[in-house]
Amino acid sequence: MYQILSKTELAQGTVVANEIHAPKIAAKAKPGQFIILRVNETGERIPLTMANTNEERGTITIIYQVVGKTTALLASMSAMDHLADVVGPLGRPTPIEKKGTIICVGGGTGVAVLHPITKGFKEAGNHVIAIIGARNKDLLIMEKEMKAASNELYVCTDDGSYGHHGFVTDVLKEQLEKHGAAVKEAVCIGPVPMMKFCSKVTKDFGIPTMVSLNAIMVDGTGMCGCCRVQVGDETKFACVDGPEFDAHKVDFDGLSARLTAYQKQEKEAMDAYQKKCSCSTEA
Amino acid sequence: MKKKKEKTPRQAMPEQAAEVRRRNFDEVPLGFPEELAMLEASRCLSCKKPACVEGCPVSVDIPAFINKVKEGDFTGAILKIWEKNSFPAVCGRVCPQENQCEGNCIVGKKDKPVAIGSLERFVADWARNQNDIPMPPIEKKTGKKVAVVGSGPGGLTVAGDLIRKGHEVTVFEAFHKPGGVLVYGIPEFRLPKAIVAHECNFMEKMGVKFETNVVVGQTITVDELLNDEGYDAVYIGVGAGLPRFLNIPGENLMGVYSANEYLTRSNLMKAYRFPEYDTPLVTGEHVCVFGGGNVAMDALRTSMRMGSDDVKCIYRRSRDELPARGEEIHHAEQEGIEFFFLHSPLRFIGDENGWVKAVELQEMQLGEPDDSGRRRPEPIPGSVKTVDCDLAIIAVGAGANPLVTSTTDGLDTNKWGYIVANEETGKTKKGQVWAGGDIVTGAATVILAAGAGRGAADSIHEYLTWGW
Ligand SMILES: Cc1cc2nc3c(=O)[nH]c(=O)nc-3n(C[C@H](O)[C@H](O)[C@H](O)COP(=O)(O)OP(=O)(O)OC[C@H]3O[C@@H](n4cnc5c(N)ncnc54)[C@H](O)[C@@H]3O)c2cc1C
Ligand SMILES: Cc1cc2nc3c(=O)[nH]c(=O)nc-3n(C[C@H](O)[C@H](O)[C@H](O)COP(=O)(O)OP(=O)(O)OC[C@H]3O[C@@H](n4cnc5c(N)ncnc54)[C@H](O)[C@@H]3O)c2cc1C
Ligand code: SF4
Ligand code: SF4
Ligand code: FES
Ligand SMILES: [Mg+2]
Numbered sequence: 044m045y046q047i048l049s050k051t052e053l054a055q056g057t058v059v060a061n062e063i064h065a066p067k068i069a070a071k072a073k074p075g076q077f078i079i080l081r082v083n084e085t086g087e088r089i090p091l092t093m094a095n096t097n098e099e100r101g102t103i104t105i106i107y108q109v110v111g112k113t114t115a116l117l118a119s120m121s122a123m124d125h126l127a128d129v130v131g132p133l134g135r136p137t138p139i140e141k142k143g144t145i146i147c148v149g150g151g152t153g154v155a156v157l158h159p160i161t162k163g164f165k166e167a168g169n170h171v172i173a174i175i176g177a178r179n180k181d182l183l184i185m186e187k188e189m190k191a192a193s194n195e196l197y198v199c200t201d202d203g204s205y206g207h208h209g210f211v212t213d214v215l216k217e218q219l220e221k222h223g224a225a226v227k228e229a230v231c232i233g234p235v236p237m238m239k240f241c242s243k244v245t246k247d248f249g250i251p252t253m254v255s256l257n258a259i260m261v262d263g264t265g266m267c268g269c270c271r272v273q274v275g276d277e278t279k280f281a282c283v284d285g286p287e288f289d290a291h292k293v294d295f296d297g298l299s300a301r302l303t304a305y306q307k308q309e310k311e312a313m314d315a316y317q318k319k320c321s322c323s324t325e326a
Numbered sequence: 327m328k329k330k331k332e333k334t335p336r337q338a339m340p341e342q343a344a345e346v347r348r349r350n351f352d353e354v355p356l357g358f359p360e361e362l363a364m365l366e367a368s369r370c371l372s373c374k375k376p377a378c379v380e381g382c383p384v385s386v387d388i389p390a391f392i393n394k395v396k397e398g399d400f401t402g403a404i405l406k407i408w409e410k411n412s413f414p415a416v417c418g419r420v421c422p423q424e425n426q427c428e429g430n431c432i433v434g435k436k437d438k439p440v441a442i443g444s445l446e447r448f449v450a451d452w453a454r455n456q457n458d459i460p461m462p463p464i465e466k467k468t469g470k471k472v473a474v475v476g477s478g479p480g481g482l483t484v485a486g487d488l489i490r491k492g493h494e495v496t497v498f499e500a501f502h503k504p505g506g507v508l509v510y511g512i513p514e515f516r517l518p519k520a521i522v523a524h525e526c527n528f529m530e531k532m533g534v535k536f537e538t539n540v541v542v543g544q545t546i547t548v549d550e551l552l553n554d555e556g557y558d559a560v561y562i563g564v565g566a567g568l569p570r571f572l573n574i575p576g577e578n579l580m581g582v583y584s585a586n587e588y589l590t591r592s593n594l595m596k597a598y599r600f601p602e603y604d605t606p607l608v609t610g611e612h613v614c615v616f617g618g619g620n621v622a623m624d625a626l627r628t629s630m631r632m633g634s635d636d637v638k639c640i641y642r643r644s645r646d647e648l649p650a651r652g653e654e655i656h657h658a659e660q661e662g663i664e665f666f667f668l669h670s671p672l673r674f675i676g677d678e679n680g681w682v683k684a685v686e687l688q689e690m691q692l693g694e695p696d697d698s699g700r701r702r703p704e705p706i707p708g709s710v711k712t713v714d715c716d717l718a719i720i721a722v723g724a725g726a727n728p729l730v731t732s733t734t735d736g737l738d739t740n741k742w743g744y745i746v747a748n749e750e751t752g753k754t755k756k757g758q759v760w761a762g763g764d765i766v767t768g769a770a771t772v773i774l775a776a777g778a779g780r781g782a783a784d785s786i787h788e789y790l791t792w793g794w
Binding site for chain 2: 067068071081085086087088112113127128129130131132133261262263264265266267268269271272273278283297300301303304305308309311312315
């Protein structure tokens with residue numbers, strides 16, 4: 044079960060793509076939905092979005108940034124290895140309809156999450172403007188795929204090593220000024236600060252905006268409340284009420300804070316893991 | 327001839343000393359040795375009209391099995407228990423015996439009641455360590471397929487009963503391990519997970535298929551199970567897995583947990599063994615647990631074992647109203663849990679990083695009885711205090727998770743979102759669909775869920791055999 048069929052390194056190995064055999068999930072998954080996996084018996088459960096699915100092959104593709112113990116462990120797995128558990132599809136699918144012009148903004152690994160949504164909007168007959176960014180050229184992912192999934196693609200890098208020199212918010216603003224009310228919706232997915240700033244920009248233009256929230260999760264089915272986020276005056280569970288929410292109502296600062304809850308333990312886990320890895324390669 | 331025999335007192339089960347166990351996750355009571363079990367069994371009067379049996383939701387033939395224990399025929403005893411109860415090792419440990427079987431025991435009128443739960447546990451534990459207990463006979467295959475959604479005690483009972491009747495049974499479970507609350511909620515020190523795993527393995531040996539990592543409503547729907555996957559009947563036993571919060575300011579601060587999250591991390595994910603296991607959990611210096619039921623006791627005692635010295639139970643009524651099992655309250659007190667009765671939280675106060683650091687409490691007094699018959703707690707005007715709290719666990723009950731009900735056509739739910747089903751048969755308004763346990767009754771007990779499962783299994787079997 045849950046065999047890894049392929050492994051591709053993107054962004055100089057800091058981002059990894061795996062195609063995983065999970066036919067039941069592949070048959071059901073829609074853009075915007077995610078899975079929760081456990082690498083092995085002692086592993087934790089982590090949520091990852093499906094960047095792609097292939098019903099015929101019975102596979103899903105995840106693309107993740109190596110940021111800590113579990114993603115490092117996952118990235119260390121080879122093709123043909125098996126994961127202990129994969130459950131999904133979880134969360135609500137992105138509501139995709141024909142609306143007119145849609146702007147899709149992605150930052151960092153958020154681009155992977157954004158890709159199926161962008162593709163969905165284009166297939167539904169919208170004019171899709173995509174804006175993707177990364178810190179530098181080497182960290183940029185999925186440019187080719189995003190180009191195919193959109194009608195217009197703009198690329199930015201923070202250091203100017205490729206595309207527009209600057210942040211995705213700059214290009215977003217330009218595009219909103221250019222297209223005005225023709226833009227029916229914006230979707231922004233990336234690091235929390237990026238989503239927060241994109242949301243500020245679109246709010247000024249009065250454009251309805253969706254963001255996908257990456258709150259810490261355990262079960263992903265609404266039974267623990269770990270993933271709760273403040274949206275307007277309501278507390279929502281990101282896993283079942285989301286992961287997408289109305290950007291203009293989200294308490295991004297509260298989300299940012301909650302994402303730091305286990306920093307101490309996460310560092311401890313990663314340090315121990317790296318120590319163990321270097322020992323075993325030396326031996 | 328001796329006139330009157332010296333009365334045997336109720337035998338206490340040996341247990342780990344409080345000061346030792348409050349820092350480990352090993353089981354607290356250690357079990358009866360054979361001699362003690364037989365001595366305790368000798369206290370039973372073998373009543374002709376046993377009141378204890380009436381107190382047991384599944385009518386275990388208590389005098390009959392205890393008689394077998396008296397005789398040292400433990401195989402006979404376990405077969406007797408199994409007739410009514412598939413999980414004696416679990417029930418012996420977690421049933422609220424004082425309100426059920428033991429609460430009714432005639433010996434208890436003048437003396438302490440017969441330790442029925444401990445004897446049941448003894449027999450079950452003994453049986454688990456034998457390899458020559460006959461497997462229950464499995465009837466000829468019927469060719470009918472049943473899907474069980476949720477692997478708590480209710481779902482497992484249905485699965486066990488129907489596989490023996492010759493039907494094909496597949497259990498779908500959202501988590502990666504079967505067992506329901508028995509694995510994710512109730513801690514190791516109260517119910518060792520090896521016992522639950524043993525029960526599930528036994529089911530597998532009988533032919534039950536387990537499909538973990540399937541969230542019904544998301545991975546597949548009930549209607550798809552019936553229409554596309556060819557199941558003849560579906561049993562829904564998904565429990566009451568929706569955490570209830572207090573709805574007070576500051577509840578989204580870090581360090582504030584639902585009991586579901588806290589216990590799932592520690593039990594199912596084994597966070598108490600971090601960093602050997604990857605799931606993290608925090609240790610509080612000042613822990614406050616809100617609520618007074620079994621869930622609250624489990625959270626309190628778990629946080630103590632995680633290394634806290636200051637652990638408080640905040641409960642808005644008085645000690646008499648505590649809904650937890652007597653044994654758990656007793657154990658919690660022995661382990662040094664501090665009880666704050668007649669206090670209700672008003673708001674959480676956070677530090678500059680967004681962590682909870684204190685909680686404001688309102689002192690209460692008991693007024694007139696409310697709908698539940700219990701005296702209603704009312705605030706005492708002006709009595710508000712603030713206590714340190716860097717880990718808060720909310721254990722004030724659970725509700726119905728709508729994942730299954732909202733994706734199934736034609737299921738009736740009540741105003742709280744629980745499934746409407748016949749009390750005895752578990753039949754729902756939707757054809758071919760049965761339901762039982764916490765998703766029908768609201769959060770209740772293991773034995774009630776198992777009892778509901780048995781009723782539904784009988785009804786499903788009738789339907790599969792006769793068509794009604
Ligand atoms: C719905 C959803 C979809 C996601 N999709 C993707 C994706 O497609 N690609 C991708 O690279 N990342 C995605 N993430 C984030 C990903 O889950 C985390 O990066 C991952 O859990 C980090 O685990 P770690 O052990 O390697 O790192 P750690 O060092 O343990 O954690 C690094 C940071 O990740 C976050 N995190 C830790 N544990 C969890 C958890 N159980 N759940 C959520 N966040 C956690 C915390 O903010 C933490 O500080 C998604 C998150 C959510 C909620
Ligand atoms: C911490 C705690 C302590 C308790 N202590 C006691 C005690 O001491 N004594 C006692 O008698 N009772 C106790 N209870 C109550 C008792 O555990 C429950 O009443 C009982 O487990 C209910 O059984 P059930 O079969 O209805 O469902 P559950 O045990 O709740 O199991 C339901 C299962 O269904 C799964 N599920 C949910 N949704 C889906 C879905 N969509 N698809 C697939 N699977 C799904 C869940 O993951 C779970 O495994 C306690 C409960 C808790 C939480
Ligand atoms: S199942 Fe529970 S109530 Fe019934 S006899 Fe056993 S311990 Fe008592
Ligand atoms: S009521 Fe007590 S004494 Fe009588 S049969 Fe039951 S356990 Fe034995
Ligand atoms: S992750 Fe548990 S409720 Fe969302
Ligand atoms: Mg981690």
